[in-house]
Amino acid sequence: MKEVVVLGGGFAGLRACRLLAKSKLDINITLVNNNDYHYDATALHTVSAGTSAPEQITMKIENCISPKVNFIKDTVTNIDHDNKVVSLENNGQIKFDYLFNALGFESETFGTPGADQYGLQIWNMKSGIQNIQKIEDNLKEYRKSKDKSYLSFAVIGGGFTGIELLGEIAYQLPKWAKECDCDTNDFTITCIAPSCIPMFDKKLVDFALDYLHSKGVKFIIDKDAKAKEITADGVYYGEDNKFVPAKTTFWTTGVKGNDIIKEAGYDQKRNRVVVNDTMALDTYPDEYLIGDVSAVMDKENNRPYPTTGQISIQEASIAVANLKARLNNTKKVPFSYKSLGTVCSLGPTMGIAELPLGKKTMKLKGHKVALLKHLVRMNTAFEIAGAKSAIQN
Ligand SMILES: Cc1cc2nc3c(=O)[nH]c(=O)nc-3n(C[C@H](O)[C@H](O)[C@H](O)COP(=O)(O)OP(=O)(O)OC[C@H]3O[C@@H](n4cnc5c(N)ncnc54)[C@H](O)[C@@H]3O)c2cc1C
Secondary structure, X not given: OEEEEEEOOOHHHHHHHHHHHHOOOOEEEEEEEOOOEEEOHHHHHHHHHOOOOHHHHEEEHHHHOOOOEEEEEXXXXXXXXXXXXXXXXXXXXXXXXXXEEOOOEEEOOOOOOOHHHHEEOOOOHHHHHHHHXXXXXXXXXXXXXXXXHHHEEEEEOOOHHHHHHHHHHHHHHHHHHHHHOOOHHHOEEEEEEOOOOXXXXXXXXXXXXXXXXXXXXXXXXXXXXXXXXEEOOEEEEOOOOEEEEOOEEEEOOOEEEOOHHHHOOOOOEOOEEEOOOOOEOOOOOOEEEOHHHEEOEEOOOOEEOXXXXXXXXXHHHHHHHHHHHHHHOOOOOOOOOOOOOEEEEOOOOOEEEEEEEOOEEEEEEEHHHXXXXXXXXXXXXXXXXXXXXXXXX
16 A cells, blocks of 8 residues: 655645545555644635634644545654655654645745844734734734824735735724724825736726725835835835834735745745646656645746645646556646636625636626635635535635
8 A cells, every 4th residue: 555645734735635535546645734723824814804713714634634534733844755754843754655745835025124023924823813913912002002103004015915914904993993992094004015916907906906095005006115124113115215104014925835845955946846747746756746835837938827725726636636647557637727716805895806707807896706705715615625614614
């Protein structure tokens, strides 16, 4: 019996476990994850802003996997490719015949001074809980001192995460104002970014920015608006070091793959490894890299596809199909990306979306998109953990 080890219980790892367990291959499957729960990373910004409690976006790993999968709760510390061994923090080493590396993403600060110390980042459950704690601490300080600087927020970055986060913060303002016995206008929320959600159609972007602006968000969008330094009191940005005061600063400018990728000696760029179209490595063909640690090249522009949950799930499916093809001596199944569309929430009740409709793109905005986002999350839960989890989620 071959030993198949899956590292990481995110979208890619759980999808791989689900398909491996259903595969009828003569394999022993082991999943290693550093928590005994899975968190929906696409909803971490809601925990950060306090619109979701942590338990609303988490599922127990044991409820997500088949009884055929052995689960080890532990932290991966290294991978020995030549001896095909994974080192764990508490449980020694485990050997593998085939590895599915799905260790996911971390936040990227590009060495910006103060970003690690003062920038709130969104990349795992711990960070989400720390973020809402920081907001609550600042609200408490305001209640004590009535110093309005404690009501100042900055969001660095106008990508998906930054815009979705702004939607949640704006949604919370009336509640926070009530708790602090002040007006929503006493809060300042500033987004600083060179551009905002450029992947969307301009009319949808305008709708999103107008909506957030109407809720009190100020935008500084300029190609020069790059954060230079974060301090406890605000953000310096641009060539001439302009300053935006903020006691709560979120850093949402980008992600990289898990640091283990570099430490384990993979040939990587920002902790992402280029895989072939079976999701395996040419250098270590018994290792499949899936999800945010992998880089699948888009042949049309010779750049890697962006890191998304949607792609992570597709990659996991292709990797398992290719292990099956290898073990059953059938034809390989090359990766080909199918876009299911993009949905960006603007708080719990509003959003914008672009969905493929044949050769056209359907553009949506408004409250209905919030419902769509919920359906997408349910569908994702189904794909990684089955029907029961989808209903509970
Ligand atoms: C705020 C936000 C919103 C997003 N919205 C969308 C969206 O709308 N649509 C979309 O498609 N994508 C979205 N994304 C991107 C998406 O979340 C990621 O692409 C996706 O989570 C990647 O899945 P993954 O399985 O590769 O990694 P992850 O989800 O990062 O999972 C990795 C797993 O590995 C575990 N792990 C990490 N290190 C170790 C270790 N050393 N040892 C053991 N276990 C470890 C982690 O605990 C985690 O369970 C969003 C991301 C963010 C942050």
